[in-house]
Amino acid sequence: MVKKLIIRIFKSCISIICRFGDGIGKTNQTEIKFLKNSPYHIVLVAPFGIGNVLMISPILKLLKETYPHCSISVIGEKTSLEIIKYNPYWDNMHFLSKHAIDNIKLFATVSCDILMCGYPGSSFRMAFYSIFSSSKYRIAYEYPIIGGYSSFLFTHTMPRIKKHFVDMNVDLLKFQKINSSVDERKPKYYFYKSNDNYEKEFLETHSLTNEKIVGMQAGSASEGGGKRWPFSRFREVAKELTKKGYKIILFVGPDEKEIVCETNGMQCDCIILIDNT
Secondary structure (H helix, E strand, O other): OHHHHHHHHHHHHHHHHHHHHHOOOOOOOOOOOOOOOOOOEEEEEOOOOHHHHHOOHHHHHHHHHHOOOOEEEEEEOHHHHHHHOOOOOOOEEEEOOOOHHHHHHHHHHOOOOEEEEOOOOOEHHHHHHHOOOOOOEEEEEOOOOOOOEOHHHOOEEEOOOOOOHHHHHHHHHHHHOOOOOOHHHOOOOOOOOOOOOHHHHHHHHOOOOOOEEEEEEOOOOHHHHHHOOOHHHHHHHHHHHHHOOEEEEEEEOOOOOHHHHHHHHOOOOEEEEEOOO
């Protein structure tokens, strides 16, 4: 294990030195040539935040369609990756730790022919972890070296141009000459279906079949409390929506159950769905 790490770091250092020789500000645009039917191992490092993770979902499908025999591993923050939990186009999912040494071990042990860092997310931390991977190709967007970003630690980088996050992520596939249509670039969320009639049965049970419905995710998981909107504001929004004839469904995660206690102050009826998984 230690010997492999040393060899990987040595190879990474050589590629980094080459980047210095070419000039840090110069974008590496060389094509990465892969055989379509080979069983490649591809690692996609997901950005933080469920919204940002959803923006990388088109990449998963495009890679699987281009390399049908490939294995795709997604690495990211556990709570954020929930948004692609039921996406059928990844094979393995790995969660980042709060401890650097554990993340180094993770990147060192995951099989990898090519590593891509989703946008936005090419921080020094992810760039540093990537050099411990077995990947010959490490792809990300360019960031300035100052301010904690180190694009030179990647082998291939794309210049940052103001675009939609989905387009910026899909553009990372240009190194492999993978093109896509507008429809193929649309993010898609996949639901878990234990029962094909679940949605219909749920609506009928709660007399919502012909109603206008608004779903609210009032929490942001235990690790996202700093970004959480005060629940009092959700109450205000729910009250106004109810006046306009909408029915409210409140989605609550397994570590957000304290929110249920706060619903007592809501001046409207709402249906509460608690995920215990």
